[in-house]
Amino acid sequence: xxxxxxxxxxxxxxxxxxxxxxxxxxxxxxxxxxxxxxxxxxxxxxxxxxxxxxxxxxxxxxxxxxxxxxxxxxxxxxxxxxxxxxxxxxxxxxxxxxxxxxxxxxxxxxxxxxxxxxxxxxxxxxxxxxxxxxxxxxxxxxxxxxxxxxxxxxxxxxxxxxxxxxxxxxxxxxxxxxxxxxxxxxxxxxxxxxxxxxxxxxxxxxxxxxxxxxxxxxxxxxxxxxxxxxxxxxxxxxxxxxxxxxxxxxxxxxxxxxxxxxxxxxxxxxxxxxxxxxxxxxxxxxxxxxxxxxxxxxxxxxxxxxxxxxxxxxxxxxxxxxxxxxxxxxxxxxxxxxxxx
Amino acid sequence: xxxxxxxxxxxxxxxxxxxxxxxxxxxxxxxxxxxxxxxxxxxxxxxxxxxxxxxxxxxxxxxxxxxxxxxxxxxxxxxxxxxxxxxxxxxxxxxxxxxxxxxxxxxxxxxxxxxxxxxxxxxxxxxxxxxxxxxxxxxxxxxxxxxxxxxxxxxxxxxxxxxxxxxxxxxxxxxxxxxxxxxxxxxxxxxxxxxxxxxxxxxxxxxxxxxxxxxxxxxxxxxxxxxxxxxxxxxxxxxxxxxxxxxxxxxxxxxxxxxxxxxxxxxxxxxxxxxxxxxxxxxxxxxxxxxxxxxxxxxxxxxxxxxxxxxxxxxxxxxxxxxxxxxxxxxxxxxxxxxxxxxxxxxxxxxxxxxxxxxxxxxxxxxxxxxxxxxxxxxxxxxxxxxxxxxxxxxxxxxxxxxxxxxxxxxxxxxxxxxxxxxxxxxxxxxxxxxxxxxxxxxxxxxxxxxxxxxxxxxxxxxxxxxxxxxxxxxxxxxxxxxxxxxxxxxxxxxxxxxxxxxxxxxxxxxxxxxxxxxxxxxxxxxxxxxxxxxxxxxxxxxxxxxxxxxxxxxxxxxxxxxxxxx
Numbered sequence: 001x002x003x004x005x006x007x008x009x010x011x012x013x014x015x016x017x018x019x020x021x022x023x024x025x026x027x028x029x030x031x032x033x034x035x036x037x038x039x040x041x042x043x044x045x046x047x048x049x050x051x052x053x054x055x056x057x058x059x060x061x062x063x064x065x066x067x068x069x070x071x072x073x074x075x076x077x078x079x080x081x082x083x084x085x086x087x088x089x090x091x092x093x094x095x096x097x098x099x100x101x102x103x104x105x106x107x108x109x110x111x112x113x114x115x116x117x118x119x120x121x122x123x124x125x126x127x128x129x130x131x132x133x134x135x136x137x138x139x140x141x142x143x144x145x146x147x148x149x150x151x152x153x154x155x156x157x158x159x160x161x162x163x164x165x166x167x168x169x170x171x172x173x174x175x176x177x178x179x180x181x182x183x184x185x186x187x188x189x190x191x192x193x194x195x196x197x198x199x200x201x202x203x204x205x206x207x208x209x210x211x212x213x214x215x216x217x218x219x220x221x222x223x224x225x226x227x228x229x230x231x232x233x234x235x236x237x238x239x240x241x242x243x244x245x246x247x248x249x250x251x252x253x254x255x256x257x258x259x260x261x262x263x264x265x266x267x268x269x270x271x272x273x274x275x276x277x278x279x280x281x282x283x284x285x286x287x288x289x290x291x292x293x294x295x296x297x298x299x300x301x302x303x304x305x306x307x308x309x310x311x312x313x314x315x316x317x318x319x320x321x322x323x324x325x326x327x328x329x330x331x332x333x334x335x336x337x338x339x340x341x
Numbered sequence: 342x343x344x345x346x347x348x349x350x351x352x353x354x355x356x357x358x359x360x361x362x363x364x365x366x367x368x369x370x371x372x373x374x375x376x377x378x379x380x381x382x383x384x385x386x387x388x389x390x391x392x393x394x395x396x397x398x399x400x401x402x403x404x405x406x407x408x409x410x411x412x413x414x415x416x417x418x419x420x421x422x423x424x425x426x427x428x429x430x431x432x433x434x435x436x437x438x439x440x441x442x443x444x445x446x447x448x449x450x451x452x453x454x455x456x457x458x459x460x461x462x463x464x465x466x467x468x469x470x471x472x473x474x475x476x477x478x479x480x481x482x483x484x485x486x487x488x489x490x491x492x493x494x495x496x497x498x499x500x501x502x503x504x505x506x507x508x509x510x511x512x513x514x515x516x517x518x519x520x521x522x523x524x525x526x527x528x529x530x531x532x533x534x535x536x537x538x539x540x541x542x543x544x545x546x547x548x549x550x551x552x553x554x555x556x557x558x559x560x561x562x563x564x565x566x567x568x569x570x571x572x573x574x575x576x577x578x579x580x581x582x583x584x585x586x587x588x589x590x591x592x593x594x595x596x597x598x599x600x601x602x603x604x605x606x607x608x609x610x611x612x613x614x615x616x617x618x619x620x621x622x623x624x625x626x627x628x629x630x631x632x633x634x635x636x637x638x639x640x641x642x643x644x645x646x647x648x649x650x651x652x653x654x655x656x657x658x659x660x661x662x663x664x665x666x667x668x669x670x671x672x673x674x675x676x677x678x679x680x681x682x683x684x685x686x687x688x689x690x691x692x693x694x695x696x697x698x699x700x701x702x703x704x705x706x707x708x709x710x711x712x713x714x715x716x717x718x719x720x721x722x723x724x725x726x727x728x729x730x731x732x733x734x735x736x737x738x739x740x741x742x743x744x745x746x747x748x749x750x751x752x753x754x755x756x757x758x759x760x761x762x763x764x765x766x767x768x769x770x771x772x773x774x775x776x777x778x779x780x781x782x783x784x785x786x787x788x789x790x791x792x793x794x795x796x797x798x799x800x801x802x803x804x805x806x807x808x809x810x811x812x813x814x815x816x817x818x819x820x821x822x823x824x825x826x827x828x829x830x831x832x833x834x835x836x837x838x839x840x841x842x843x844x845x846x847x848x849x850x851x852x853x854x855x856x857x858x859x860x861x862x863x864x865x866x867x868x869x870x871x872x873x874x875x876x877x878x879x880x881x882x883x884x885x886x887x888x889x890x891x892x893x894x895x896x897x898x899x900x901x902x903x904x905x906x907x908x
Contacts, residue, residue: 144602149619153598157591165668196731196754199743200666209671212742218728222736232668261669265678267661270669319732333665333753339591339658341651 010205018253021244024109025116031103032078032114036091039074039122046073047147049129050118052111054080055288056133058281060089061183063133068095070137071146072129076122078114080105097122105292112245123239127151130235130249131273136187137164137235138326139271140337153340154269155238161252162236163260164271166229167334168214169193169323170278170315179280186276192320193274194218195332198231208232208251208258215278215315233273234260269338272329278315351463353378353455354439354539356428358421359447360385360414362620363396366447370400372630376455379405379439381432383424386413407435417499419558421533421565430546433539440466443536444569449586449616450599451630453638458585458613460637462536469541469577472531472584473570491528492519495562523550523557531570534586534616537577544576545569587612587644589651592659597651601625606650612642664753664780666746680778682753686760686854687781690789691847694839694868699723699762701865707855708758714751715744715767730755737768744770752780758855764790765814772821781829783822784850787815788836788887792868795876804876805883812888843867 042048049072056063064075074095079087081102090098099118105111115130129137129147139150139162154162169190171178178189198213209232217228233249237257244253251258262268286302321332329335355373357380359366366382373380382400384393393411400406409428414420429442441462451458462470476488493513497506522528537545548554554572558564573580587610589597596617599607601624607615608631618625661670663679672678686708692698703710703723709730712721720740722729729735731754733747740747748771752759775781790811794804822831832850839846844864877887 141600141602145600146621148621149598149600152619152621156595156598157593163668194732196750197733197739198667198750199739199746200668200671201743202671209668211668213739215732217739218732218734218736222734222739225736225739225742261667261671262658262661263671263673263676265661265672265676266659266670267657267665267667268669270667317728317732319728319730333662333667336661336667336669337654337657338669339654341597341654 014205014253014255017246018242018244021116021246021253022120022242025113025120025244028103028108028113029117031101031108032099032117033101035079035087035098035100036096038095038097039076041095042074042122042126045126045148047071047127047129047151048074048076048123049131050076050078050115050123051131051133052078052080052115053082053086053133054105055082055084055086055285057082057084057086057089058180058182059133059186059276060086062185063136064093064096066136067129070142071148076118078111078118080111110248112248116244119239119243119245120241124241126239127154128237128239130237130245134186134276135166135235135273136276137271138274138329138335139164140269140326140330140335140340142271142326150340151236151238154236157339159260160238160240161234161257161260162269162271163232163234164236164273165198165211165334166214166231166233166275167193167272167329168216168231168275168277168315170215170320172314172316172320174314175278176280176283186279187274187323189280190276190278191323192316193323195319195321195334199225203251206246206251206253206258207255208234209261210250218317219315234258235273236271267336267338269340270335272326272335274323350440351459351466352436352438352440353459353462354432354436354442355380356425356432356442356444357382357447358385358414358424358428358444359383359396360388362447363388363392364399365618365620365626367396367399368626369445369447369449369451370406371403372451373445373455374400374403374405376451376630377459378443378455379407379432379436381407381409381428381435383409383428384411385424386411405436407431415498415500417563417565419555419561419564422555422558422568425565425569426546429542433543433546439539441536441538442542443585443614444534445586445614446534446616448618448620449534449588449614450618450626451614452587452607453611453613454630454633456633457638460639461613461641464639465579467538467540468579468581469535469537469573470581470583470585471535471537471570471573471577473529473573473580473582474531476528476530476567487530488528489514490530490562490567491522493562494518494520494560496560499562520557520560523553525575526554526557526571527574528567529570529574530567531582532584532586532588533565534584534588534614535569535573536585537569537573541573541577545572548572548576585613585642587615587642587647588617589648591651592655599625603647604628606647610642610644610647611640612644664749666749675777679780680774681749681780684758684780684782685752686758687763687775687783688760688850689763689784690786690836690839691784691850692762693764693789693792694786694843695847695865696868697865702760705851705854705857705860706758706760707857708760709755711759711761713764713767714748714761715740715763715771717766717768720747721762741768741770744768745774748774760854765811765818766790769814769818772818773826775829776821776824776831777826777828779828782853783829783831785822785831785833786836786839786846787819787833789839790815791836791876791887792870792873795870795872796868801879801883805880805885808880808887809885812885816888840870 049067077090077096077098079100090096108114119128170192171190172192194214198211201210203210211232212228217225221228230250234252235249246253289302355378357370370380409431412420412424414424499506558568598617598619600619601622604625660678664682699710699712709723711723714720720735727735731750834846880887
C-alpha cells in the first residue's frame, strides 16, 4: 500500500503545519538572546509592534516616532547581528525590548521563527503589529483616529486581523540622488507610487489573496512576473498563542485570519504599508544583502535590483502618483474604510 | 406657549444603563445632573466592584443620583428590560416631580445642553418620543428577524450560542410553532433609546397585566427593542415615533462608533443625544455638550446628513465599488455588483478591414482608443507607451498573470471611456467576462481576421494552419456571444454583410459611443481585398471550410465539375 496516495484533508494538513511552525519557533527560542527585556511594562490592551531588523540605524528614530504617535505601546525588536549601532540605540529606548541573534536569517524562515516565538510568548491577547523598519502603516482615518480606535472597532466587529497591502514608494529621479537624513520623513523623498498595476489571485489552500505588481514587478520582473515579490500582508492581528505566521506576514494559520476580504461584492476595511525601501540607503543595502544571500528565493529580488540599480535606474514613470493622504489611496481603491464610518 | 413657564413644568429624569468604561459613564451622568436632570444609574452586575466604587466616589458630590439594583445584562436578553424597569421605578419613586424619563446608556453623549432638551419637550409635554414601528407592516430591523421575533421562542443567547440559536429557530419554523401574543398587544419595534412621559411610563410599570407581559417578552428576541415600544402603544396618548438619540447600526446590527472627526457633523445634526461614543475620543467628550445659549434652542434634530454618511458606508460594506478588485474586495464570479466600473467598447475585426482604424477612431470619439490590449506581442496601449495608464505594464506576461485585474484596473483608473481592438489572435481569457458585463459594447465583424493573411507571403500550408486556429478561436468566442448569459451589447456582423455596406455599418457601430463634435466624416482606408475569393476557395479545397466569413462572397468563375468534386 502506498501511503502517499491517501488524501489527507486540507484542514488536517493545515493544522499539522501550524503546530509544526509553533513547535519550530519554540525549538529555536535559544537563538534569541535578550539584550533588554522591558516586557514587564506591557499592560493589558497594549498594542505591540514586532520588528526584525539588521543595520537600520538611520531609519529607527523616525520609525519609532511614527508608531508611537499612532498608539503603539511597546516595541519588540529582534536585532539580527547589526554592526551599525542599531542595538545600542534601541537598548536606550524606554519602550523597546530587544533581542539579539546571529542565527541565519534564511534558516530562521526569514526571521519568522523569531517573530512567531515572541508573538506566542508576549503577544497572546494583544493586538500585534508585525512590520519591518521600512514599513509604515496607513489605515482609513489614520489622520484623525489613533491605532487603538481601529483595534477597538475591529474587536467590536468580531475581527481578529487587518490587512495592509505593501505599497512601494519611490522618489522621482534616481534613487541615490537625494540622501536620506536620519529622523526625517522618508516619504518627503520617496513620495511616488504606482496607482493601479496590481495583480491578484486567490490562494485556495491558505485562503489569502496573492497580490503582486507595483514598480518592482514593472521594472525588475517583466520577464518572470510570477517570481516578483508578494505585496499582500496581514500585519495587524489580535494574537493568540495558537496562531503562526507562515510566510513573512503574507499569510497566517489558522486560515480564517487570511480571510480579510469580501467575496460577495462588498468591501471590508483595509490599510496600506507604505514601503520606504527605495531610498539612498538602498543601493548599499542590496549589495550587502547580495553578499549574505539570506533572502527569499535565493535573493532573486536583490540580484535584480542590484543589476538594475547600479545603472542609476529610477522607478518613476509619468503614470506615477504623488502620495497625498489615505483618502487618495481609498479613492484609487488601494485601501477601503469598509463600514468604519 | 412661550418658554420659561413651560420649561419649569418639565422635570427630566434619566435612566442610565452602564456596563463598561464606567469612567466615561460617570462623565455622562455628570453632564445630565449638571443640566438639571435626575439620574438613576444601573450598572451591569458584571462590572467589577472596584470600578463601581470608583464611579460612586466620583459622583458622590452630585445630588439627584440614585443607584439601581444591579442585574447581569446580556445583549438581546430580557435582563436589559428588567434593569430598565427597576431603574425607572426607582427614579419615579425617588423623585415625584419628574415629568419625563429619558433612557440613555453610559456611552450616549448629550450633544446639546440638557436645557434645550427640556425646552423641546416642554413644547408638547404630553407627547411620548419613542420610535415604534409596527412589526407586521414594515421591516425596521437591519439584517434580523422581524415578525418572528414575536412568534417564536428565543431562550438562547444569540452572540454566544449562535449555532444552537439558528438550529432552534429553524426547528421551530419547521414545526410551525407560533406563539400567541397577549391579548390587546400589537407588536411594535423601534430603537431602544426613548423618552417617555412619567404618566406613560407609570402606566406601563403599573399595568395590572404586567406579569403576563413580562412573561411573554422574556422569550422574545431582543425585547429591549420591542417591550416599551409595544406597551407604549397600549398606554400612550400621543406618540411621536422617533428617537431623540442618534443611534445608527451597521449591517450586522452593531452600533456605529463616533470619533473626534465626527464633531462637526454631530454639531450640525442638532440631535440631543448621540451614541455610541468611542471612550477615548477625548476631543468629542470635551466638545459636547455645547454650552447653552442665552435662550433655549427649540430646533428639532436633523440627523439626515450623518445618516446619509452612515448609509453610504453601509452600502460600501455590502455592495462595494463596482469594478474594484483589491485586497479587501475580491468578489466571486457573478457576485461582483458591477464587473467593471465604466462603459467600454471592444472592436473586433475593424482593424483588420481598415488598417488605420485605431487612428481614425481616435479622431471620431471622445475616448481613449487602444490597439490590441490583449494582443500576443505586447499590450498595445493607445500611443504605444511602455507603461500605460495607472502604471500598468505593457508586458504581456504581467497582463496574462491576471487579465481580469488588468482590464478592470485600466477601466477604473482612467477617466475617459476605453475602446480597444480585439481579435481571435488575442488572449481569449476574458471572453466570458466581457460578454457578461453590461458595461461592454462589443462590435464584431466575424471572419475579418482573414484579411491580413491576404497580404502575407506565408506559404499556403501555414496560412491554412493559422486559419484553422483562428477560426476555431472565433467559433468558440461566438458560442459565448450567442449564449443566453450575455449582458453586454453585442453587434455581430458577418464579413460579407459588412463589406456590402461598410460605411453604414461603420458609423452604426459608433452610435453608442461619445462622439466628438467636429469629427471628420471621411472613411478610413480599406484594405485591398483582392484575392479573397480565391483564398477562400483554396482553403475550402484543402478541406477547411471557412465558416465565419459568411455567404455570398462573389466567387471566381469555377467550372462546375470541379465544385462537385470538392463537395
